[in-house]
Amino acid sequence: MLTSCYHCGADCIETIQEEDKCFCCDGCKMVFKLLDENGLCQYYDLSEMPGMTAKGHFVNEKYNYLDNAAIQEQLIQFKLGDQAHVVFYLPQIHCVSCVWLLENLHKINPGIIQSQTHFEKKEIKIVFNPAVISLKQVVQLLAFVGYEPVIHLGGNDWLKKKKVNKKQLYKIGVAGFCFSNIMMLSFPEYLSNNALELGSLRHFFVYINLLLSLPVLFFSANGFFISAYTGLRQKWLNIDAPIALAITVTFTRSVYEILSQTGAGYLDSMSGIVFFMLIGRWFQDKSYDSFAFDRDYNSFFPLGVTVIEDNKEVNKPLAALVKLEIVLIRSDEMIPADAILLTEGALIDYSFVTGENAPIAVAVGQMVYAGGIQKGRAIQLEVVKPVGQSYITELWNSPVLKAEKNTEQSFVHPWSQYFTIVLFAIAIASGVYWSIYDTHKILPAVTAVLIVACPCSLLLTVTFTYGNVIRWLGRGKLYCKNAAVIEAIHKIDTIVFDKTGTLTNHEDTPLEYKGVVLSEKEMIAVKSVTRESLHPLSKMVTQFLLLEVADITSFQKIENFIGKGTKAICNEFEILVGSIAFLQSNGIKVNTTYEGSVVCLAINGIFKGVFKINHTYREGIALMITRFKCRGYHLHLLSGDHPTEKENLVKILGTDIPILFEQNPVDKLQYIERLQQQGHRVMMVGDGLNDAGALKKSNVGIAVTDQTHLFTPASDAILEGSEIKSLHELVFYAKKAKLIIVTIFILSIIYNIIGMYFATSARLSPMVAAILMPISSISIVALSALLSYAYSLKMSPEN
Amino acid sequence: MGVIVLLIIVSVFVAGGFLLAFLWSVKTGQMDDDYTPSVRILFDQNFDNDKNEEKKKLKISNKII
Numbered sequence: 051m052l053t054s055c056y057h058c059g060a061d062c063i064e065t066i067q068e069e070d071k072c073f074c075c076d077g078c079k080m081v082f083k084l085l086d087e088n089g090l091c092q093y094y095d096l097s098e099m100p101g102m103t104a105k106g107h108f109v110n111e112k113y114n115y116l117d118n119a120a121i122q123e124q125l126i127q128f129k130l131g132d133q134a135h136v137v138f139y140l141p142q143i144h145c146v147s148c149v150w151l152l153e154n155l156h157k158i159n160p161g162i163i164q165s166q167t168h169f170e171k172k173e174i175k176i177v178f179n180p181a182v183i184s185l186k187q188v189v190q191l192l193a194f195v196g197y198e199p200v201i202h203l204g205g206n207d208w209l210k211k212k213k214v215n216k217k218q219l220y221k222i223g224v225a226g227f228c229f230s231n232i233m234m235l236s237f238p239e240y241l242s243n244n245a246l247e248l249g250s251l252r253h254f255f256v257y258i259n260l261l262l263s264l265p266v267l268f269f270s271a272n273g274f275f276i277s278a279y280t281g282l283r284q285k286w287l288n289i290d291a292p293i294a295l296a297i298t299v300t301f302t303r304s305v306y307e308i309l310s311q312t313g314a315g316y317l318d319s320m321s322g323i324v325f326f327m328l329i330g331r332w333f334q335d336k337s338y339d340s341f342a343f344d345r346d347y348n349s350f351f352p353l354g355v356t357v358i359e360d361n362k363e364v365n366k367p368l369a370a371l372v373k374l375e376i377v378l379i380r381s382d383e384m385i386p387a388d389a390i391l392l393t394e395g396a397l398i399d400y401s402f403v404t405g406e407n408a409p410i411a412v413a414v415g416q417m418v419y420a421g422g423i424q425k426g427r428a429i430q431l432e433v434v435k436p437v438g439q440s441y442i443t444e445l446w447n448s449p450v451l452k453a454e455k456n457t458e459q460s461f462v463h464p465w466s467q468y469f470t471i472v473l474f475a476i477a478i479a480s481g482v483y484w485s486i487y488d489t490h491k492i493l494p495a496v497t498a499v500l501i502v503a504c505p506c507s508l509l510l511t512v513t514f515t516y517g518n519v520i521r522w523l524g525r526g527k528l529y530c531k532n533a534a535v536i537e538a539i540h541k542i543d544t545i546v547f548d549k550t551g552t553l554t555n556h557e558d559t560p561l562e563y564k565g566v567v568l569s570e571k572e573m574i575a576v577k578s579v580t581r582e583s584l585h586p587l588s589k590m591v592t593q594f595l596l597l598e599v600a601d602i603t604s605f606q607k608i609e610n611f612i613g614k615g616t617k618a619i620c621n622e623f624e625i626l627v628g629s630i631a632f633l634q635s636n637g638i639k640v641n642t643t644y645e646g647s648v649v650c651l652a653i654n655g656i657f658k659g660v661f662k663i664n665h666t667y668r669e670g671i672a673l674m675i676t677r678f679k680c681r682g683y684h685l686h687l688l689s690g691d692h693p694t695e696k697e698n699l700v701k702i703l704g705t706d707i708p709i710l711f712e713q714n715p716v717d718k719l720q721y722i723e724r725l726q727q728q729g730h731r732v733m734m735v736g737d738g739l740n741d742a743g744a745l746k747k748s749n750v751g752i753a754v755t756d757q758t759h760l761f762t763p764a765s766d767a768i769l770e771g772s773e774i775k776s777l778h779e780l781v782f783y784a785k786k787a788k789l790i791i792v793t794i795f796i797l798s799i800i801y802n803i804i805g806m807y808f809a810t811s812a813r814l815s816p817m818v819a820a821i822l823m824p825i826s827s828i829s830i831v832a833l834s835a836l837l838s839y840a841y842s843l844k845m846s847p848e849n
Numbered sequence: 850m851g852v853i854v855l856l857i858i859v860s861v862f863v864a865g866g867f868l869l870a871f872l873w874s875v876k877t878g879q880m881d882d883d884y885t886p887s888v889r890i891l892f893d894q895n896f897d898n899d900k901n902e903e904k905k906k907l908k909i910s911n912k913i914i
Contacts, residue, residue: 092893147889169885219875227868231861254854258861 054370057082058196059099063596074103087149088158093151097213100147102196111380113193115354115365115715116186122138124353124367125185125201133163134180138192141757151195159183159191174199177524179696199691201351218335222328225270228262229321235259238313240735240817242838256315263301271297271522273322273331278730287465289512292473296326299500300377316501319823323506326827330513334533338524341768348423351386351437355379360431373433382426386421388440390536396586397585401550402537403442403715405741408587408663411614425585443713445743460537461788462512466505478809491812498809499820507798510830511791518838519787526751526845528780535766538750539784541731545678546722548736549689549699551776555666556667564642565651565659572653573622578602580627583616587649588627615650626652633657640788670775677778679704684730687720688713690740719743722813735777738763779845790837794830801826 053062055074062074073079081101085093115121120360128135142148150172156162160181165176169657174197178188192199235255267702271294278294281287285705297320301505304315342349356378357366363378368386371377376392379385385398394413403421412418418431420440437443477499484491515653516533523530530536568576577595581602607621615628617636630650633640638652642660649661666805678685687699693711696839713721716737722744725732734741734748737755742763747753754774769777802840805822808814874880 146888146891151887153889153892167885169888172880216880219880220872223868223871223875231864235857249850251853252850254857258857265856271891311880353891 055097055101056094057101057105058103059067060103061519063593066417078092078103078641082193084158084389090151090154090157090192093147096150097147098147099147102142103429109486112383113189114187114356114363115352115367116189117356118365118367118708119165119185120370121354121365121367122185127457129180129575132181133177133421135175135177136185136188137173137175138189138201139172140167140192140197140199141172142197143167143169143174146718148661152197154224155191155195158195159187162188162191174312176631200676201353202351207489215335218328218332221273222268222325223319224265224589225325225328227832228266228270229318231257232262232318234322235262235814236314236318237819239644240820256814259315259317260305262306263321265614266321266324267297269737274324274327284464285465287470288463289509290503292466292470293327293509295470296500296503301495301503303497316816317820318816319819322820323827326507326512326831327509328511330517330831333517334513336517336520341529342762343766343768344764350384350404352384355386368437371433371437373436375433377431377433378428381424381425383424385418385420385422385424385431387433387437388435389418389433391416391418392430392432395426396424396429396431398422401738403738406706431712432777435579436753441511442598442715445719446583448719448743450506460534462508462791466508469505472482473500475808476503484812493811494814495812498775498812499806502809502814502822503802505825507802508795510827511794511798512836514831515787515794515838517792518782519790522838522842522845523780523784525842526776526780526783527773528767528777530764530767530770535750536784536787538731539733539781540788542733542750542781544684544685544686544725544732545829546686546688546718546725546732546734546748548734548738548741548744549687549770550691550716551737552735553667553671553687553702555756555771557670560664560666561649561661562660562664563661566658568653568658571621572623572658574603575605575623576625576627576651576653578605579608579625581620582608582618583610583627587661587663588616590663591627591649594661595691599780623653624655626650627752630779667698667702669775674775674778675703675707676694678781680780681782684724686710686721688718688744690714715740715743720834722747733781735769735774736763736773776845783841783845786841787838790834790841793837794833797833798826798830803828 053065054060055062055078056071057073057078060074062072063075064805065078066076068079068082071082073082076100085091106231116125126136126428136401139153140148143152152167153165155165157175162297163177164180165174167174174192176188182401186795188200189199235258236407237377238255239252244397254330274290274294274297274641277288277290281291289668300316300320304320307313326455327675348465351368353368354365355368355371357364357371358378371387377386377389391412391414394414396418397409398407398412399416400419400422403419409425417434419442420437421442436445460586477496480495480499481492500588513533516536519536520530520533523536573595579590580595582590582605583589603621605794606617607614608614613627614635615626615632618625618627625639626636627649630640630648632643633650633652636652638650638657639654640650640657642648642650648663651661653657675685685703687707687709689695689709689711690713691711696709696711699709710717710721716739722732722734728746732748733750735752736745737753741753745753745763745765750767752767752769753762754769755762773780801822805814805819808818845848
């Protein structure tokens with residue numbers, strides 16, 4: 051049983067001790083020491099093991115580009131004298147301790163004047179003194195304590211953030227104020243038996259009501275009028291058209307009655323319904339602020355890059371990069387543009403771009419592509435194409451992706467058109483009826499019909515239900531971009547999956563050793579040797595062997611061949627570790643049927659075995675697939691990887707699902723296009739850049755991620771990887787939204803019928819209207835919440 | 850009866866004052882974050898020596914663009 055690190059909670063494979071506490075690595079220990087020295091140990095009291103695992107990630111030169119004045123200009127929001135304001139996105143914020151530590155940064159460095167976090171958006175706003183501490187040092191400090199800010203090319207996200215929300219809140223505030231006051235001032239009118247009792251006071255109340263209703267009409271409700279007008283100009287009736295009509299008619303009739311002193315008007319119903327509808331819209335529009343659904347390649351690339359000019363390292367903004375410039379890319383840095391390799395030692399991890407799991411060794415003079423991450427030591431590249439024209443970014447700019455998605459109207463709009471037609475029919479019918487029997491009652495009846503038969507209940511139903519469904523889906527870890535996504539999910543009949551990262555787990559890829567059993571001494575020797583290599587596969591072998599034996603011994607001779615393998619002499623063993631080709635070129639007969647990402651081992655000239663990467667598939671995938679099949683969905687799998695996993699996949703998915711390998715991003719995009727041309731509605735479930743085109747093209751694109759702060763390509767919804775096994779439940783629940791809306795709407799028609807009775811018989815008193823409106827609104831809201839909750843129980847027993 | 854008129858006018862103004870306070874609070878961004886203040890309020894204040902004295906003397910400019 052391994053002890054947990056005091057700082058981050060990870061298993062301590064090599065325990066590092068300080069006082070009486072154990073840490074998993076030097077990084078964690080250093081952070082602890084820093085906090086201890088500055089009296090910030092309350093960090094550990096507020097939450098259990100709140101730190102981020104450092105794993106020796108901290109690299110000083112990484113932030114050199116922040117010394118560049120042009121880049122600073124982009125990032126610093128505001129600067130005056132001895133204060134500068136900057137906002138960073140810190141996706142690692144996850145608990146109370148994070149908030150506490152980040153707001154106490156000034157105790158570590160007095161150059162930081164103030165720091166304030168926004169938990170839900172995972173942002174921090176720092177006010178610092180640029181004379182005491184530079185922007186680069188601020189970022190280094192943040193990275194050191196485990197909260198490395200995400201700084202991207204596309205990045206001035208905060209500028210785009212919602213200012214619109216404020217306006218909605220103003221409107222709701224004003225509507226609420228006016229509604230409640232009008233309501234209260236109408237009580238005397240309703241509750242007094244004799245109008246004469248009030249005398250002149252009646253005028254007073256009635257005119258104040260009129261005054262209070264004006265802000266509601268002209269300010270709070272103007273959204274409905276504008277939307278209805280824009281719809282009409284394009285010659286179709288959207289849902290706001292009947293609402294705008296109802297509001298206008300109500301107001302006009304009320305004004306007429308007040309001015310001619312024939313009645314008190316229906317201003318309370320009008321302002322009330324505006325208030326409820328605004329709340330409904332606000333409720334539906336809740337968005338997940340810390341997720342970005344619209345990231346394009348700009349958000350993927352770093353802001354600056356190191357350029358070699360006249361043999362000196364200079365930091366330049368990425369946007370300024372041109373052809374023929376030489377860039378220096380260090381370990382774990384991303385290649386920003388298509389370039390030619392100039393120096394040795396390139397080991398590029400393209401997993402995000404193409405889906406291939408193992409890093410590729412590239413020879414000098416070959417091309418490397420943007421989006422790959424260098425895993426070896428620092429290399430130099432000569433840029434061939436500007437940043438915006440690299441292979442992967444061209445995919446983003448493809449005209450196929452420019453077309454608007456999901457432009458079909460919501461199903462609600464045709465309904466509201468029928469509603470309007472029926473409404474007019476009833477109004478005309480009652481008008482005709484009364485013109486025969488009692489002409490005085492025509493106008494009251496017709497206007498009453500238009501007041502009561504509120505299309506508002508349809509809007510309320512829809513907005514509250516979508517709002518509830520989005521929230522419940524969010525609890526189930528599927529975060530939708532907006533309400534339109536739910537409707538799109540409803541129409542899906544085909545689902546396409548990606549393999550790497552979606553069905554497989556990026557994080558745990560344990561090794562499996564197949565071959566002759568190794569003795570303990572042999573394992574110690576091999577481990578000591580692989581420990582010296584930078585290759586990720588070697589690191590995995592080290593990790594794997596560390597679990598078996600903890601000892602390390604010293605070696606006599608070691609030779610690393612980058613990208614191929616390692617040759618070493620350790621104690622009495624001559625060890626050869628590497629790829630199949632490497633061992634064969636050294637004269638070892640390799641006896642294995644495996645290909646692809648394996649590490650072969652030979653000791654003293656004899657082939658011993660291979661370390662095979664076992665792709666772990668996420669739990670529960672098979673069941674999820676079966677459930678989709680039962681309901682008649684067509685399923686497909688597209689992977690960018692080699693066909694090594696075909697057998698395993700067929701075991702999980704069954705033999706009736708088309709599985710294609712070595713699909714590059716364009717292939718995937720075209721596949722989806724073909725399916726759509728056959729008339730299918732496609733949902734794409736993928737994770738990396740290689741799915742970006744497909745995600746955009748499909749009717750619903752779901753980006754899967756294990757760590758929500760890493761880049762997720764542009765999508766309609768984000769799904770946490772751990773919950774992909776429940777994808778079927780989430781989709782089925784989303785489909786229930788339409789059912790809920792229909793149910794509630796039918797029930798609300800009952801209120802409409804009652805109201806219609808009063809309206810058509812021209813007996814609609816303001817009091818009746820004022821009672822019906824809140825009852826129907828509140829019952830809609832309650833029913834919507836109840837039904838959404840009830841159906842969500844089926845999603846999973848814990849919810 | 851005239852008193853009721855006066856009372857109602859005054860109370861509508863008072864209520865209007867609260868409405869203005871709400872609108873002002875939305876404008877200055879107090880409604881932007883409705884979660885973190887609930888977390889922040891639970892922190893202990895550890896006052897230690899002069900560091901804090903100097904902090905209080907600095908006026909922090911809150912201009913948000």
